[in-house]
Amino acid sequence: MRLATRGSPLALRQTEAVAALLRAAHPGLEVEISVVRTRGDRDESAPLDQIGGQGVFVTEVEAAVADGRADAAVHSAKDMPSVMAPSFVFGAVPPRADPRDALVGCALADLPAGALIATGSARRRAQLAYLRPDLVFRDLRGNMARRVAAAGVGGVTAVVVARAAMERLGWLDEVADVLDPVDVLPQAGQGAVAVQCRADDERTRTLLSAIDHGATHRALRAERAVLAALGGSCTVPVGALAEDVETDGGGRVLRVSGLAASADGHTMIRLGREGDDPEAVGTAVALALLDGGAAAIEGFDVTPAGSGAGR
Numbered sequence: 001m002r003l004a005t006r007g008s009p010l011a012l013r014q015t016e017a018v019a020a021l022l023r024a025a026h027p028g029l030e031v032e033i034s035v036v037r038t039r040g041d042r043d044e045s046a047p048l049d050q051i052g053g054q055g056v057f058v059t060e061v062e063a064a065v066a067d068g069r070a071d072a073a074v075h076s077a078k079d080m081p082s083v084m085a086p087s088f089v090f091g092a093v094p095p096r097a098d099p100r101d102a103l104v105g106c107a108l109a110d111l112p113a114g115a116l117i118a119t120g121s122a123r124r125r126a127q128l129a130y131l132r133p134d135l136v137f138r139d140l141r142g143n144m145a146r147r148v149a150a151a152g153v154g155g156v157t158a159v160v161v162a163r164a165a166m167e168r169l170g171w172l173d174e175v176a177d178v179l180d181p182v183d184v185l186p187q188a189g190q191g192a193v194a195v196q197c198r199a200d201d202e203r204t205r206t207l208l209s210a211i212d213h214g215a216t217h218r219a220l221r222a223e224r225a226v227l228a229a230l231g232g233s234c235t236v237p238v239g240a241l242a243e244d245v246e247t248d249g250g251g252r253v254l255r256v257s258g259l260a261a262s263a264d265g266h267t268m269i270r271l272g273r274e275g276d277d278p279e280a281v282g283t284a285v286a287l288a289l290l291d292g293g294a295a296a297i298e299g300f301d302v303t304p305a306g307s308g309a310g311r
Contacts, residue, residue: 001207003195004061004070007035008143013168014193015074018211021094025210034070036061062088065197071204072197077189077220078162082227084196091208092195093217097164099191099241101184104166105151105158107177111135115157118150122263124160126237127184129265148174164191185239185259185270188223192216215244218254218278225282226258230289236299237261242282245274254278258285260294269293 001022005015012033019031037060057079064070065088072091084090101124106115111132118140119125125137140150144165151159158176166172195211197204219242226240239259247253257272269292275281 002032002034002070004034004036004064004073007037010144010165010169018074018195021211036064072195075194077192077194078187082224087199088196089199090194091197091205092212093220094193094211095213096216097167097191099186100163101179102161102163102175103158103177104148104161104174105176116155117158118156119160123187123237123239126261126265130268131183144169162190181241186241188227188240189220192220221278222254222256222282225279226286229283229286254281256281256285258289260289262297267297
């Protein structure tokens with residue numbers, strides 16, 4: 001099996017982990033990794049909304065699968081656009097790492113008044129501004145090494161990163177604080193890895209199904225449904241987190257939290273719903289957010305995208 005991926009250290013680490021899972025599930029299977037350089041990798045300085053949003057990390061990798069240069073693509077699930085072309089499916093979503101955000105350089109409680117925070121995420125910036133209106137923000141992009149190194153340089157007090165990325169890179173000792181989702185709700189798909197393949201490639205889908213983690217896959221479907229129905233992306237402040245929880249009767253249900261905010265954090269709408277169907281409960285959360293005021297926030301598309309969030 002040929003796996004396409006971005007060439008960043010984090011992307012390679014994630015793809016190597018997927019390859020190891022495949023080899024363990026199918027002894028004798030040969031797995032090759034093919035690196036694709038994306039537009040987002042080529043331009044590490046421009047804001048994402050100026051060079052294409054989330055798709056800048058995905059389009060070229062998808063193309064390698066579409067034209068037969070690779071059998072599957074390994075993505076950070078949070079980088080995926082909310083609606084996927086019907087010619088693709090998620091063949092596997094392995095077990096998720098910790099989805100929470102983290103701070104490098106200084107803990108949230110220790111940030112001094114007027115501290116400078118570096119992040120390229122509108123979602124992180126809005127939620128931190130809501131918690132601490134005194135904070136000042138600087139845009140920051142690039143690979144994880146570049147971002148982590150920015151803490152303490154040029155007046156930057158702290159950098160916001162995904163804890164899962166720090167764990168996969170073996171850098172947890174650099175983490176000063178892990179942010180509670182009650183305070184900062186993660187991006188849809190954060191901490192999850194999505195393995196994408198062609199919908200008509202039955203061989204690859206069968207091989208990938210052996211490493212799929214059902215609970216994580218369901219959670220991802222629900223979170224992507226929130227994003228799709230809001231018409232949001234990484235360029236507007238949207239968060240979503242789905243958790244598989246036990247009901248009072250001993251059954252299992254998806255509990256989905258969603259968030260929509262204005263860029264400055266002055267408007268913050270957050271609520272949750274529970275249900276069994278991932279797309280249905282995710283869409284219900286998005287519609288409730290729109291009814292609760294998100295429709296009036298600049299950047300949100302009030303026309304729901306339905307259930308096109310991809311399976």
